[in-house]
Amino acid sequence: MPPRTKRGAKLIVQQIVNGISIGFVYAIVAVGYSLIFGVLRIMNMAYASIFTVGAHFILMFITAKWGMVPAVIATMALTGLVSVFFDFAMLAPLRSKPGGTGTTVLITAIGFNYVLQNLCMVIWGSERKSFPNVIDFGTIRIAGFNFDSTQFVITGVSIILLIILSWIIYGTNTGLGMRAVQQNTKAANLMGVNVKRTITFTFFLSGITAVIAAFLVSSYYQLVYPTMGVQLGSKAFASAVLGGIGILHGSVLGGLIVGILECLSVYFFGGGYREAVAFIILLGVLLVKPTGLFGKKANTKV
Amino acid sequence: MKLKKILNIRISERVSFIILLVLLAVLISLPFFTPGQYFLRTATNIGIYAILALSLNITTGYCGQVSMGQAAFMAVGAYTFAILNTMHGVGFFPAAFVGCCVAGVAGFILGMPTLRLSGAYFVIATTGFSEVIKVIALNWKSMTNGALGIKNIGRPIVFGFELTNANGGQYYIMLLSLAAVIWISYAIKTSKFGRALNAIRNDELASNLMGVNTSSQKVLAFVISAMLAGYAGVLYASMTRYIEPNTFTTDMSTIILCIVIFGGMGSIRGMIIGALLLISFPEILRFMATYRFIVYGLILILMMRFRPQGMLGGVGDKPYKLPKGVKRKSYEQGGGVNGVT
Numbered sequence: 001m002p003p004r005t006k007r008g009a010k011l012i013v014q015q016i017v018n019g020i021s022i023g024f025v026y027a028i029v030a031v032g033y034s035l036i037f038g039v040l041r042i043m044n045m046a047y048a049s050i051f052t053v054g055a056h057f058i059l060m061f062i063t064a065k066w067g068m069v070p071a072v073i074a075t076m077a078l079t080g081l082v083s084v085f086f087d088f089a090m091l092a093p094l095r096s097k098p099g100g101t102g103t104t105v106l107i108t109a110i111g112f113n114y115v116l117q118n119l120c121m122v123i124w125g126s127e128r129k130s131f132p133n134v135i136d137f138g139t140i141r142i143a144g145f146n147f148d149s150t151q152f153v154i155t156g157v158s159i160i161l162l163i164i165l166s167w168i169i170y171g172t173n174t175g176l177g178m179r180a181v182q183q184n185t186k187a188a189n190l191m192g193v194n195v196k197r198t199i200t201f202t203f204f205l206s207g208i209t210a211v212i213a214a215f216l217v218s219s220y221y222q223l224v225y226p227t228m229g230v231q232l233g234s235k236a237f238a239s240a241v242l243g244g245i246g247i248l249h250g251s252v253l254g255g256l257i258v259g260i261l262e263c264l265s266v267y268f269f270g271g272g273y274r275e276a277v278a279f280i281i282l283l284g285v286l287l288v289k290p291t292g293l294f295g296k297k298a299n300t301k302v
Numbered sequence: 303m304k305l306k307k308i309l310n311i312r313i314s315e316r317v318s319f320i321i322l323l324v325l326l327a328v329l330i331s332l333p334f335f336t337p338g339q340y341f342l343r344t345a346t347n348i349g350i351y352a353i354l355a356l357s358l359n360i361t362t363g364y365c366g367q368v369s370m371g372q373a374a375f376m377a378v379g380a381y382t383f384a385i386l387n388t389m390h391g392v393g394f395f396p397a398a399f400v401g402c403c404v405a406g407v408a409g410f411i412l413g414m415p416t417l418r419l420s421g422a423y424f425v426i427a428t429t430g431f432s433e434v435i436k437v438i439a440l441n442w443k444s445m446t447n448g449a450l451g452i453k454n455i456g457r458p459i460v461f462g463f464e465l466t467n468a469n470g471g472q473y474y475i476m477l478l479s480l481a482a483v484i485w486i487s488y489a490i491k492t493s494k495f496g497r498a499l500n501a502i503r504n505d506e507l508a509s510n511l512m513g514v515n516t517s518s519q520k521v522l523a524f525v526i527s528a529m530l531a532g533y534a535g536v537l538y539a540s541m542t543r544y545i546e547p548n549t550f551t552t553d554m555s556t557i558i559l560c561i562v563i564f565g566g567m568g569s570i571r572g573m574i575i576g577a578l579l580l581i582s583f584p585e586i587l588r589f590m591a592t593y594r595f596i597v598y599g600l601i602l603i604l605m606m607r608f609r610p611q612g613m614l615g616g617v618g619d620k621p622y623k624l625p626k627g628v629k630r631k632s633y634e635q636g637g638g639v640n641g642v643t
Contacts, residue, residue: 045422105606106421110602115603118596287415
């Protein structure tokens with residue numbers, strides 16, 4: 001353990017700030033998992049690759065000199081469509097079969113995850129491509145601490161996105177439909193909720209969320225590569241499980257906890273073990289409270 | 303459907319016995335008329351993948367728990383073997399035994415918390431476990447030599463005779479191991495334990511009510527699976543003589559899962575045919591090698607959509623004997639075929 005000095009304390013604060021900003025990115029992706037789990041009760045294993053596809057699309061449009069905002073908007077549309085296509089072409093036929101939420105859906109999602117990841121590799125190459133940091137406005141100095149403005153932008157964008165998502169889910173009719181489908185699909189259908197459209201909308205929304213996360217992550221690390229989703233996806237999943245999957249505020253808190261602990265572990269144990277922190281947390285949570293911090297005790301086994 | 307008819311042909315026992323004998327003769331005499339060492343190496347590789355698929359088949363096929371950590375257990379076995387062999391000079395067989403046991407212990411540690419839960423948690427936990435193993439292999443430099451990997455791993459020596467790829471010894475040791483693993487798989491499948499696993503796959507709640515201790519049976523299946531994967535790792539390490547943290551990737555786990563799904567969950571000969579087809583196809587169709595992983599992914603998706611029981615799933619199994627006068631439900635009735643829903 002490093003000595004307790006003034007400089008050490010400063011470094012800890014620095015790492016916590018790093019942790020909060022990267023934690024918000026985990027939170028966004030975790031919310032993406034939670035959205036789909038909330039409505040369909042399935043884990044979208046392909047989400048990590050949808051995130052990667054999003055990052056590659058943004059890079060492609062930015063390289064084509066579209067400018068930042070049009071690039072992100074175009075990517076949102078495209079990636080949302082990929083996400084909807086996944087549901088429409090692969091999951092919907094399985095849902096119509098009896099008992100279509102078990103192993104078959106899981107393996108289909110693993111397969112699609114793999115196809116997307118390797119399509120990225122074939123189309124854009126497997127090397128690490130540099131991404132322009134378009135949200136860097138220099139260093140900001142507050143109370144003797146140097147903060148990267150990228151981190152502020154990430155935190156700000158994430159908070160705005162999470163507020164918008166909460167508004168969609170808790171403040172609009174579509175969100176009411178989503179919550180109705182979550183509680184009881186059949187009853188929701190009888191009450192006039194268009195279940196198919198609600199599911200499609202949820203997939204589109206989760207695709208858009210993935211794009212924003214992809215944009216923030218690529219700007220932060222300034223790198224885009226086909227396997228970038230693998231670790232981030234599983235860390236975000238760990239966050240979602242930590243907070244209680246299917247619960248939005250739980251996912252956000254889970255993401256923050258994972259992000260902060262990860263950055264603190266870099267301070268205490270060095271960078272080598274960073275990637276393992278999220279999974280040790282995940283295993284611990286599964287051992288102690290599988291429903292997560294905010295999870296209610298479910299009637300069925302999770 | 304025509305395909306269904308072809309796949310459902312039941313060969314008479316005498317014919318299948320003759321086919322088996324011919325196949326055995328071909329397999330045993332393979333090193334004597336191979337076109338080259340590369341061919342034999344590919345054959346050994348196929349055999350190792352068949353062992354891996356059979357090991358995953360115990361958790362995924364018999365028990366219905368999808369695991370993505372097979373490559374990690376392979377890594378545990380391979381590293382334990384390599385460290386014992388290169389640093390402490392332990393011979394092949396005792397080191398291989400220890401490698402298996404350590405992989406089994408790893409399986410126990412991972413299985414205990416996660417197997418109480420269903421599907422996706424287990425997938426993520428096993429994926430995460432692969433990541434943790436990789437991090438350990440990269441950072442525990444005094445033992446694993448970090449990113450440089452371990453070189454000059456020993457080959458098995460039997461009565462002072464080194465088994466190499468050139469003299470076909472490695473091929474034979476693979477063949478023997480494969481036969482042993484097939485026997486283990488068959489023994490598990492037909493035992494009380496195997497029936498309990500089958501019950502868990504079909505309906506966990508019901509089997510729990512019938513008195514099956516589902517958690518402990520699942521963990522036991524997972525531990526056996528991990529041990530076999532660890533042994534495959536030992537074979538792999540002694541074949542390539544060099545391992546590093548990036549040898550055992552998620553790609554490998556996905557290929558193994560793909561073989562199990564393609565061959566048919568729960569089928570034993572399906573694993574071998576699956577390994578044969580899926581591992582040899584990038585070698586034969588060279589132009590496809592770039593797209594091989596896309597093909598593996600597509601196989602997973604398409605199989606789930608159109609033939610969830612796999613190419614050979616439920617074909618070779620003899621139907622369970624029912625008492626007289628009890629009518630059998632046909633496979634097509636009900637939801638999932640062979641309990642895979």
